Amino acid sequence: MPTILGELAGVESKSSRYLSLHVSTKIFLPLSFAVAIFFATDPIKALLLAAASAGACVAAGVPLSAIKRYLAVIVSMSSFIVLAFSLFTHIPGKTLFEVTLLSMQAEKGVFEWKLSLTDTGLTYALTFILRIFAMILSATLLMATVTDRDFVWGLLSLKVPFGACVATSLFFRGLQLFASDFYTIREAMMARGVDFERTSLAKRFLLYVNALIPLLSLMITRSYEVSLALESRGIAPGSRAASGYYTFRMRRDDYAVIAVSVTLIIVYVLWGRIP
Amino acid sequence: MAGPETQVKAVRKRVTWMHIVLFAFATAISYVLAVVSSLIFPVLGAPGVSALYLAAAIYVPLGIWMGLWGCLAGYISCLFLGLYPSGYTFIQSFIWSWADFIEALLPLLVFRALSPDPDFTPKRPGAAKLLPWFIAAGTTILFLGIVVQLLWGATYGEPFTTIYVVMVYLGLALACVGIAMGLIAGHARTWLATILSVIAAAFGSGIWGAGTLTLWNLPPPLPAELFWPVFVGWVAGDLIVLSVISTALLVALTPIFKRTGLFVRGWWA
Numbered sequence: 001m002p003t004i005l006g007e008l009a010g011v012e013s014k015s016s017r018y019l020s021l022h023v024s025t026k027i028f029l030p031l032s033f034a035v036a037i038f039f040a041t042d043p044i045k046a047l048l049l050a051a052a053s054a055g056a057c058v059a060a061g062v063p064l065s066a067i068k069r070y071l072a073v074i075v076s077m078s079s080f081i082v083l084a085f086s087l088f089t090h091i092p093g094k095t096l097f098e099v100t101l102l103s104m105q106a107e108k109g110v111f112e113w114k115l116s117l118t119d120t121g122l123t124y125a126l127t128f129i130l131r132i133f134a135m136i137l138s139a140t141l142l143m144a145t146v147t148d149r150d151f152v153w154g155l156l157s158l159k160v161p162f163g164a165c166v167a168t169s170l171f172f173r174g175l176q177l178f179a180s181d182f183y184t185i186r187e188a189m190m191a192r193g194v195d196f197e198r199t200s201l202a203k204r205f206l207l208y209v210n211a212l213i214p215l216l217s218l219m220i221t222r223s224y225e226v227s228l229a230l231e232s233r234g235i236a237p238g239s240r241a242a243s244g245y246y247t248f249r250m251r252r253d254d255y256a257v258i259a260v261s262v263t264l265i266i267v268y269v270l271w272g273r274i275p
Numbered sequence: 276m277a278g279p280e281t282q283v284k285a286v287r288k289r290v291t292w293m294h295i296v297l298f299a300f301a302t303a304i305s306y307v308l309a310v311v312s313s314l315i316f317p318v319l320g321a322p323g324v325s326a327l328y329l330a331a332a333i334y335v336p337l338g339i340w341m342g343l344w345g346c347l348a349g350y351i352s353c354l355f356l357g358l359y360p361s362g363y364t365f366i367q368s369f370i371w372s373w374a375d376f377i378e379a380l381l382p383l384l385v386f387r388a389l390s391p392d393p394d395f396t397p398k399r400p401g402a403a404k405l406l407p408w409f410i411a412a413g414t415t416i417l418f419l420g421i422v423v424q425l426l427w428g429a430t431y432g433e434p435f436t437t438i439y440v441v442m443v444y445l446g447l448a449l450a451c452v453g454i455a456m457g458l459i460a461g462h463a464r465t466w467l468a469t470i471l472s473v474i475a476a477a478f479g480s481g482i483w484g485a486g487t488l489t490l491w492n493l494p495p496p497l498p499a500e501l502f503w504p505v506f507v508g509w510v511a512g513d514l515i516v517l518s519v520i521s522t523a524l525l526v527a528l529t530p531i532f533k534r535t536g537l538f539v540r541g542w543w544a
Contacts (some may be wrong), residue, residue, distance in 0.1 A: 008359060027365075034364030038494045070362045073322045080321070081498060089500040107432030128498060135496060136362035143359050163290070167299040171351070174303025182307055205316070205327050209520050212308075212333065213527055219300045220531065226300075227292035237295055 005143035007176065009069050013145045015061025017253065023150040025254040026142075029056060032261035033138035037131055039272030043123060046130035052264065053137035062144045070136045081128045085121040087113075093120030148172035157248055163237030170226065181218055185211045288544040297537060298344040301337055305330045305352035310360060316512075321488060321497060321505050323353075323361035323371075326512045330356075331378055332520035335476055338379030339386050339393065339525065340532045342539035346383065349375035367492050374484030378513075381479045382472030389468040391540065395461065395526045402460040403526065407518035409453030410470055414477075415511050417446025422507055469522060477513035485509050 003019075006012030013019055018026075033053050040046040057064060067074075085091055095118050102113040148169065155165045190196065194207060309323075309330035316327040330352065337345030353375035357368025386393060397403035420442025428435035457466035485506035489497045497505065532538045 005359060031365055034366040035493075037364060038366075069360065072317075073360065073362050076317065077322060077497070080501065084498045084500040088504070106427075106434065107436075109431060111427065111431050111435075124498070128496075131494070132362070132496065135364050135367070138364050139358045139362050139368075142365060163292075163295045166292075167295050170296060170299035171302050171306075174300045175306060178300070178304045178307045182311070201316070208311070208315075208329060209332075209523070212329070212520065212524060215304060216333070216524065216528055217531075219297070219304055220535065220537065223293060223297040223300050223537075224535075227296040230292040230296070237290060237292055 001147045001149050003144050003147050004172070005066070005140065007148075007172070008143075009066075011063065011066040011069065011140070011144055013061040014063070015059075018060040018145060019147075020253075021257060022248050022250050022254045023146065023154045024248075025250075025257050026145050026150065029060075029257055029261050030138045030142035032264050033134060033141070035265050036268035037134050037138070039268040040131055040134065041127065041272060043126045043130060045268070045271060046127050046134065049268070050130050050133040050137065053134045053141065057137055057141050057144075060141060060145055062141060066140050066144060067133075067136065070140075074132060074136065077132050078125075078129045081132075082125045085125045086115055086117050090114065090116050091118050091121035091124060093118035096122070154248065159240055161237065162235060162239050166230065166237075177222070178215065178219070181215060182211065185214050288541065290544050293537065294341070294344055294539070294544060297341065298348055301333075301341065301345065301348040302351045305333060305337070305348050306355050308333065309352055309356040313356065313360070321501070321508070323356050323363070324484070324488070324505060324509060326508060327516050328512060329516065329520070331375070331476075331480070331513055332516045333524065334375055334379040335382045335472055335517055335521040336524045336528065338381075338383040339472070340529065340538055342383060342544075343380075343542045344539065346376045346379040349379040363496055367487075367494075367496055370492050371484065371487040374480045374487065377483050378476045378480035381475040385472045385475060386468050389471070390462070390464040393462070393465040393468065393525070393529060395465060395469075395529050397526065398461045399459055402456040403466075403522075406453050406456040406460055406466070406470075407473075407522045409449050409456060410473060411515045411518040413446045413449030413451070413453055414474055414514050415446070416442050417450060418510055418514075419507070420446055422503065426503065469525065473514065473517040473521065477510050477517055481506055481510040481513060 003012040033049065033056070036049055040049045054064060057066075095116065097115075097117040099115050100112055101115055102111075104111045151172075152165050152169045155168060186196070189207065189211065196204060196207065199207065309325075309328070312325040312327060312329040313323050316325045330349075334345065334349040337348055339345070341348070350372050353372035354368050357363040357371055358365065361368070363371065420439045423435055423442065424439035428439045454467070454470060457463070457470050460466050485502055487495070488505055489495050489499050489502040529538075
C-alpha cells in the first residue's frame with residue numbers, strides 16, 4: 001500500500017518494520033519533532049533537531065533524497081528570511097555590511113531604506129533556516145510513512161461514523177482522479193492549440209481558470225455516481241462500521257518509538273528553558 | 276366545525292451521502308488546485324502562499340453552495356498543502372489552515388445574512404463582467420494606500436501622506452463604481468453579498484494566514500518582520516483571484532447546484 005507521499009511524489013519509507021508500527025506511533029514521532037521545533041531557539045538547538053529529524057528519517061527508511069522535492073521551498077524561504085533580517089528590519093548587533101538603498105527627505109525627518117547585515121541578524125536567520133530543515137524533515141517523515149489505509153482503518157477502529165471513513169478514503173482516491181482530470185483538460189486545451197510554455201503569466205492564469213469549470217462539472221457528476229452507489233447499498237452515513245475488520249495493536253517497537261519521542265520533547269522543553 | 280386541518284410541516288433536510296461525497300471530492304480538487312497554484316504562482320519565501328491562489332477561488336463558491344462542508348473542504352485541503360509541498364509541521368499546518376476555513380466561512384455568513392437564495396442571473400452582462408475588475412483594482416489600491424500610511428505616513432508625514440490620500444480616493448472611487456455596477460448587474464442583494472464576500476474573505480484569511488506564518492504559530496515558520504510583505508501579497512492576490520474567478524464560477528455553476536438539489540440551504544444540509 002503506497003504511503004501518501006508515495007502517491008503524491010513517489011517517495012516513501014523502505015522500512016517494513018517502521019511501516020508496520022501502530023498508526024498513532026507513526027503520527028506521534030513527527031509530532032514530537034513539531035513540538036520540539038518550538039523550543040529550538042538558537043542555532044545549536046535547531047541544528048541538533050534538524051540532525052535528529054534526518055536521523056529519524058533514515059531510521060524509518062525514508063530516503064533523504066526526498067528533501068530534493070523541497071529544494072525550491074528551502075532556497076526561497078532561506079533567501080526570504082535573510083532578506084527579512086537585512087532589508088525589512090535592523091537587528092542591533094555588530095554591523096558586518098551596510099548599504100543605503102534609498103534616502104529621502106520627508107516631512108518629519110529622513111526616510112532611509114538600508115540593507116544591513118549584523119551578526120545577531122545572521123544568527124537569527126541561521127536559526128530560522130535550520131528550523132526549516134527540521135520542519136521539512138518532520139513533514140516528510142509523517143507523509144512518507146502513513147498510508148491512506150492507516151487513516152481509514154484508524155478511524156474505523158475508533159468507531160467513527162461510516163460517513164467520515166468513506167469521506168477520508170474518497171479524498172485520497174479523489175486526489176489521483178482530479179490530478180489526472182486536470183492534466184486531461186490541460187492536454188485537451190493543448191490539442192486545441194494552447195501553448196502553456198510560451199504564454200505570459202497573466203494569460204496562463206486565465207487559461208487555468210478556464211480549466212476550472214469542466215473540473216467542477218466532473219466533480220458534480222462523480223459525486224452523483226458515487227453517492228448513488230453508496231445509497232443503493234443501503235448504508236447510512238451515520239451508521240457505525242464494524243471495527244473487527246482490522247485491529248491495530250501496540251507492540252514493543254511502538255513503545256520504544258513513543259519513549260524516544262517523549263524523551264525528545266522533554267529534553268527540548270527543559271533545554272529551551274535554559275537561556 | 277373547522278375544515279380539514281391543513282398543516283404544512285417544513286421538511287427537515289438531513290445530511291446524505293451526496294453531501295459527504297461532494298465534500299470529499301471538493302477537498303481533493305481544492306488540494307490539487309492549491310498545489311498547482313503554489314507551484315506555478317509562488318510567493319517567494321512563503322511556501323503554500325500563492326500570488327494567484329486558484330484554490331481560494333473555489334473556496335468562496337464552495338462555502339456558498341455547500342455551507343460548512345465547503346469551509347471544511349478549504350481547511351482540510353490547506354492542512355495537506357501545509358504538509359506537502361509546503362513542508363510545515365503538522366502543528367504549524369493545523370493552525371495555519373484555519374485561514375482557508377475563514378476564506379469560505381466569511382462568504383457563507385455574508386450570504387446567509389444578505390441573500391440566502393442567491394440569484395446570479397445577470398440582467399446586464401457587461402456590468403457583471405466589469406464589476407470584478409473594478410472591485411479588485413479599487414480595493415487593492417485602497418488597501419495599499421492604507422499600508423503606506425500605517426508603515427511610513429504616520430511616522431514620516433509627507434510625501435507618504437499625499438500618496439495615501441491619492442490612493443484612498445482613487446481606490447474608493449473604483450470600488451464605488453464596482454458596487455454601483457453590482458447594483459445594476461442583476462439581483463442587487465446577491466451582487467452586494469458577492470462584493471462583500473470577496474473583500475471579507477481576502478482580508479479575513481489574509482490576517483489569519485499571514486499572522487500564523489509570521490506571528491502566531493508554534494513556532495511561526497517565518498520571522499515577524501515578514502508580516503507586512505506576506506499580508507500585502509496574500510490580500511492583493513486574493514482580491515484579484517476571488518473577484519475575477521469566484522464571480523465567474525458563481526454565475527456559471529450556481530444554477531446547476533440549485534437545479535440538482537446540491538445547494539445547501541442550512542449549515543450542513
